[in-house]
Amino acid sequence: MRPHAPTDRWCTGCGCILGFGEETTSVSFRSTAALASLLIESLGFDAAASRISSGVWLLHADAAQVWVDVVEDGRELAFYSRLGILPAADPLPVLRFLTAANDHSARACRLSLRDDIIGIEVVEPLAFVNTAVMASSLGQLIAVAAELRKVLSERFGVEPAPDRFASDGLDF
Numbered sequence: 001m002r003p004h005a006p007t008d009r010w011c012t013g014c015g016c017i018l019g020f021g022e023e024t025t026s027v028s029f030r031s032t033a034a035l036a037s038l039l040i041e042s043l044g045f046d047a048a049a050s051r052i053s054s055g056v057w058l059l060h061a062d063a064a065q066v067w068v069d070v071v072e073d074g075r076e077l078a079f080y081s082r083l084g085i086l087p088a089a090d091p092l093p094v095l096r097f098l099t100a101a102n103d104h105s106a107r108a109c110r111l112s113l114r115d116d117i118i119g120i121e122v123v124e125p126l127a128f129v130n131t132a133v134m135a136s137s138l139g140q141l142i143a144v145a146a147e148l149r150k151v152l153s154e155r156f157g158v159e160p161a162p163d164r165f166a167s168d169g170l171d172f
Helices: 022-026 032-042 092-104 131-156
Strands: 051-053 056-061 064-071 076-085 110-114 117-125
Touching (some): 032 056, 032 064, 032 131, 076 131, 092 110, 092 131, 117 131
Antiparallel strands (some): 056 064, 064 076, 076 117, 110 117
């Protein structure tokens, strides 16, 4: 498989759309990842430059890293940002805060805890794609992530989370 060139319209590996223009509205998508690439472009990001692998993108927005994954057999896009590491010594105050924050949230974003990593995520179905809703959800996720990262650090001493693939020796 050859790497894609800047002039390529489709990725030679997975069929993801690499550019965004008026003509893409009538294109039949080769894969869910192609549709996801188009949506990422419509949100103002360079999908080709942001793509980590087939179905995974890393968006740099303000001070946040937002991972985008195609999930549920291509039926949904998950936007996820890491906020910090759950303290091992006294996690209860942080867990209470996170539970209360989730309970009081009227936004699409939800807090999560995976392997002691505190994160915030929003999952959007691809069946009825609405880029305005996705853009709003992504904007909320970025704003809330920045606010919570600061609160968790200052109020609870939560340490920053390692990069997603740091344990694999990759630096993203």
